[in-house]
Amino acid sequence: MCGIVGYVGNKEAVPVIVDGLRRLEYRGYDSAGIAVAGGEHGLQIRRAEGKLRNLEEVIRHNHLEGSFGIGHTRWATHGRPNEQNAHPHRDCSGTIVVVHNGIVENYLALKKQLREEGHVYKTETDTEVIAHLIEKYFILENPDKKISLEQAVMMTVKRLNGVFAMAVICSTEPNKIIAARNGPPAVIGLGKDEYFVASDVPAILYHTRDLFFLGDGDLAVLTPEGVTLTDFDGTPVRREVQHITWDPIMAEKGGFKHFMLKEIYEQPRAVRDTAMGRVSFDTGKVFLEQMDVSEEEFRNLRKLNIAACGTSWHAGLAGKYMIERLARVPVEVDYASEFRYRNPLIGPNEMGLLITQSGETATPLRRSASARAAEPRRWPSATLLAP
Numbered sequence: 001m002c003g004i005v006g007y008v009g010n011k012e013a014v015p016v017i018v019d020g021l022r023r024l025e026y027r028g029y030d031s032a033g034i035a036v037a038g039g040e041h042g043l044q045i046r047r048a049e050g051k052l053r054n055l056e057e058v059i060r061h062n063h064l065e066g067s068f069g070i071g072h073t074r075w076a077t078h079g080r081p082n083e084q085n086a087h088p089h090r091d092c093s094g095t096i097v098v099v100h101n102g103i104v105e106n107y108l109a110l111k112k113q114l115r116e117e118g119h120v121y122k123t124e125t126d127t128e129v130i131a132h133l134i135e136k137y138f139i140l141e142n143p144d145k146k147i148s149l150e151q152a153v154m155m156t157v158k159r160l161n162g163v164f165a166m167a168v169i170c171s172t173e174p175n176k177i178i179a180a181r182n183g184p185p186a187v188i189g190l191g192k193d194e195y196f197v198a199s200d201v202p203a204i205l206y207h208t209r210d211l212f213f214l215g216d217g218d219l220a221v222l223t224p225e226g227v228t229l230t231d232f233d234g235t236p237v238r239r240e241v242q243h244i245t246w247d248p249i250m251a252e253k254g255g256f257k258h259f260m261l262k263e264i265y266e267q268p269r270a271v272r273d274t275a276m277g278r279v280s281f282d283t284g285k286v287f288l289e290q291m292d293v294s295e296e297e298f299r300n301l302r303k304l305n306i307a308a309c310g311t312s313w314h315a316g317l318a319g320k321y322m323i324e325r326l327a328r329v330p331v332e333v334d335y336a337s338e339f340r341y342r343n344p345l346i347g348p349n350e351m352g353l354l355i356t357q358s359g360e361t362a363t364p365l366r367r368s369a370s371a372r373a374a375e376p377r378r379w380p381s382a383t384l385l386a387p
Contacts, residue, residue, distance in 0.1 A: 002029065002072060002073060002074050002075050002087075002099075002100070002101040002102075002199065003021055003024030003025075003029065003072065003073035003101075003198075003199050003200070003203070004070070004071070004072055004099050004100075004101055004165060004166075004167055004186070004197065004198060004199040005017045005020035005021050005024070005070070005071045005072075005196070005197070005198050005199075005203045005204070006068075006069065006070040006071070006099075006167045006169075006177045006179065006196065006197040006198070006222070007020075007068060007069060007177075007194070007195075007196055008067065008068035008175050008176070008177050008194065008195055008222050008223060008224060009067070009068075009191065009193055009194020009195060009224055010067070010193050010194055010224065011067075011194060012065055012066075012067075013036045013038070013065075013066050013067055013068055013069040014034065014036055014059065014064060014065060014066070014069070016196075016207065017034055017036070017069055017070070017071035018034065018052070018055070018056060018059070018071065019206065020071065020196075020198055020203035020204060021034075021052055021055075021071050021072075021073050021203070022052055023202040023203050023205075023206075024073055024198075024199065024200060024202065024203050025052060025073065028075055029052075029073035029074055029075050030049070030050070030074060030075065030081035031047065031048065031049045031050065031073070031074045031081055031082070031083065031085070031086035031087075032047070032048055032051075032052045032054070032055040032071070032072065032073045032074070032086065033045065033046065033047035033048070033055065033071065033072050033074075033086045033087050033088050033099075034046055034047075034055065034059070034064075034069060034070070034071040034072075034088070035069055035070055035071075035088040035097040035099075035169065036064055036065065036066030036067075036068065036069030037066045037067075037068060037069060037169060037171045037174070038066040038067035038068050038069075038174055038175060039064070039065040039066040039067070040065075041064070041065075042171055043066075043094070043095065043097065043169075043171035044064040044066070045088055045090070045097065046058050046059050046062060046064060047083050047086040047087070047088075048083060048086065049081065049082050049083045049086065052073065067174075067175060068169060068174075068175050068176070068177060069169065070088060070097065070099050070167045070168075070169055070177065070197075071088075071099070072086075072087035072088060072099035072100075074086055074087050079123055079124030079125045080124065084122070084123055084124075085123045085124055085125050087099045087100065087125075087127060089123060089125065089127050089128040089130075089131050090122075090128075090131055091119075091131040091132050091134065091135035091139075092118075092119055092120055092132065092135060093135055093139055094171075095139070095170055095171045095172055096131050096134050096135050096138065096139075096168065096169075096170045097131065097168070097169050097170070098127060098128075098130045098131045098134070098166060098167070098168050099127075099166065099167050100126075100127040100130060100164055100165070100166045101164065101165045101166070101184045101199055102162060102163040102164035102165060102166075102182075102183055102184050103126060103162045103163060103164075103280075104126040104127070104129055104130065104160050104161070104162045104164065105161045105162040105280050105283075106160070106161040106162070107126035107129045110129045110133065110159065110160075111129050114129065114132045114133070114136065117136070119132045119135075119136075130156060130160070130164075130166060130168075133155075133156040133159060134149075134152050134153060134156050134168060137151075137152035137155045137156060138152035138170070149168070149170050149173045149176065149178060150178050150219065150221050150230075151234070153168055153178045153180060153219065154219060154232050154233070154234060157180050157182065157219070157232055158232060160182075162183075163182055163183025163184060164180070164181070164182050164183060164184065165179075165180070165181045165182075165183065165184040165185065165186040165199060165214075166179065166180050166181075167179045167197050168180075175223055175224050176221065176222065176223050177195075177197060177221075177222040177223075178219065178220070178221055178222075179197040179214065179219070179220045179222065180214075180218070180219045180220075180232070181214040181215070181216060181217075181218050182216050182217060183216065184199065185199060185200065185213065185214075186198070186199060186213070186214040187199070187200065187201055187204070187211050187212070187213050187214070188211060188212055188213075188214065188220055188222070188227055189204040189207065189208040189210070189211045190208055190210040190211060190212075190227065190241065191207060191208040191210075193224050194207075194224065195222040195223070195224070195226070195227055196208065196211075196222075197220070197222060201244065201246075205244060205246070209243055209244045209245070210241055210242070210243055210244075211241070211242060211244065212239040212240060212241045212242060213239065214229075214239070215237070215239065217231050217232050218230075218231060218237060218239070219231065219232055293351070297349075297351070300349045301327075301329055301349055301350070301351055302329070302330075302347070302348075302349040302350060303329065303330045303331070303332070303347065303349075303350040303351075304323060304329055304330070304331045304332075304350070304351050304352075304353055305331075305332050305334070305344065305346070305350060305351070305352045305353070306319065306320065306331060306332065306333045306334070306352075306353045306354075306355065307333075307334050307335070307336040307339040307352065307353075307354050307355070308333070308335075308336055308354070308355035308356070309335060309336045309337055312355040312356060313333065313335060313336075313355075315355060316333040316353075316355055317333050319331070319333075319353075320332075320333050336354065
């Protein structure tokens, strides 16, 4: 699941946001980015593919500063995991910036409509649609400025099908962050003349212990003067403020005695989070844009060969039962460490599924490379990054 951190207050925003993103690294991600404003150089954005340290290196070489901003660690759902598709995303004017956790299921229809209205897209993501919709309502159709930024965000979220937690800033609206939730978690932190938004408690616990969680359909406006909370129609709502007594390490454990126990109880959520950006629960359509396997190859599939190690191997065994029951396709599961040295009998219309928990496990990656080199036409393969 993507990580979100936002800050507005009397400190430099960049260290607070980067520190918060670092405390969300456990969620897994493939790129990171930050946008800040309120400094002498106006709105500035830095993004980087890969680990957060790559973003920190970009910032070190190309400094930025400001009093408010938003940051993001991305788990790719739409578009390749590269710098271009990394959050934050901008509108055409370059003044509105969005970070987003979730999926916009109707983004293709919205993208087509907005493109016909003259909007130009620079990424492959669904999130960029949100920035252009806000631009449409707040800038293009609002020459007299009768619609506020928060009203434009309200109008935007009503056009979105799917689930989302988002944070929005605009360079013409100083020291203001708009946050909205419909599905994925979002928490608001309350400090002294400073306020925070994040996708999980550990990101802000080093700065404040007073916080509340947004409910589905909530929209929050954060400024140095405080937080205003409404629903998507602008009706004021109230949420109970909690004082967190956990220390930061306990917060990362989520109140569990140790991380292994936490991971066991988080398995259902991990499955939901992994599927959230790839499966439409409304239509049943599966989005696997990065998988180089055609629909025809899937239809002609006669056997699936799974290779994995450790707990990923156990996941493969569970998958074998589900795939055979639902798809009626035979499945074999092997240890990747042994499978690498085999010369398996691979027939036509078979596929290999190589599971690695970290994305860096040596044996599945080596087997993937050797399988593609030896049998590129006969064995289409995919590497699954397990949560």
